[in-house]
Amino acid sequence: MRLLVEDVKQIGHIIAARYFSDQGWRFTDLKQSKNKIIEAYETVNEQYSKYPYMSKDWYIENSVQKEYLLTTRWENLDVLAHFLQTWSDQFDFFLKINAQTSMCIVNIPQSVLTREQENAIEEARKIGYNVYIFKAHVPENIDFELEEVMGGISGRGVFK
Numbered sequence: 001m002r003l004l005v006e007d008v009k010q011i012g013h014i015i016a017a018r019y020f021s022d023q024g025w026r027f028t029d030l031k032q033s034k035n036k037i038i039e040a041y042e043t044v045n046e047q048y049s050k051y052p053y054m055s056k057d058w059y060i061e062n063s064v065q066k067e068y069l070l071t072t073r074w075e076n077l078d079v080l081a082h083f084l085q086t087w088s089d090q091f092d093f094f095l096k097i098n099a100q101t102s103m104c105i106v107n108i109p110q111s112v113l114t115r116e117q118e119n120a121i122e123e124a125r126k127i128g129y130n131v132y133i134f135k136a137h138v139p140e141n142i143d144f145e146l147e148e149v150m151g152g153i154s155g156r157g158v159f160k
Contacts, residue, residue, distance in 0.1 A: 002141050005108075012106045012136030013092060019134070026070055026096040027104075034088040040069055041081035070096040079127055090120035095132070102130035109135050 003011075013031070020027045028037070044059045056074035063069065071077055080094070080101075093104040103124045105117060113121075113133075121131045 001144060003138070008108050008136075008138045008140070009106070011138045012108050012134070015136045015138075016093065016104065016106045016134040020093065020095065023097075028067075028070060028094040030084070030088055030091050030094055034084055037069060037077075037084060037094075038081050041077055044074070044077065070094060070101065076101070083124065083127060083129075087120040087123060090114075090117045091124075092134075097130075100130055101128075102132055104132040104134055106134045106136060109137055 013029075017027070017029065040060075040063055044056055044063070047059050048054070048056050057072060060069060060074060060077055061072045069077055069080075071080070090105065091103045092106045095102040095104055103121075105113070105121075107113065124131050
């Protein structure tokens with residue numbers, strides 16, 4: 001079966017997430033969590049405007065969404081949220097490796113970075129993020145078997 005480009009990209013995305021997990025890195029899938037990060041930023045701002053005697057860092061540390069944020073500091077969340085409002089569609093993952101935060105693009109080997117991705121990489125590096133490009137080598141064709149199990153001992157059929 002020939003895979004569609006979208007399928008290959010999705011498989012590459014899964015491989016990258018598995019690799020990051022295996023390395024013990026903390027990461028946020030931006031395709032799924034970008035809006036949650038921006039909402040958390042807005043929530044901290046709202047809470048702080050209502051209760052300014054607590055620090056913004058406190059609100060982040062005690063946020064139910066802190067697993068997506070990968071930070072406990074307001075300054076870092078502020079930079080991240082503003083960056084994501086412009087460039088989030090160009091990156092797949094936000095990573096935290098030790099104390100360093102990074103952005104990651106999953107790229108299948110046949111594709112070339114777009115001009116927008118190149119600009120996004122440049123902007124990410126300007127504000128201090130490392131940038132990784134995860135190249136997944138996914139075959140264009142995949143073999144499979146579909147086996148039908150019917151009643152009785154001799155009732156099997158294989159489809160290819």
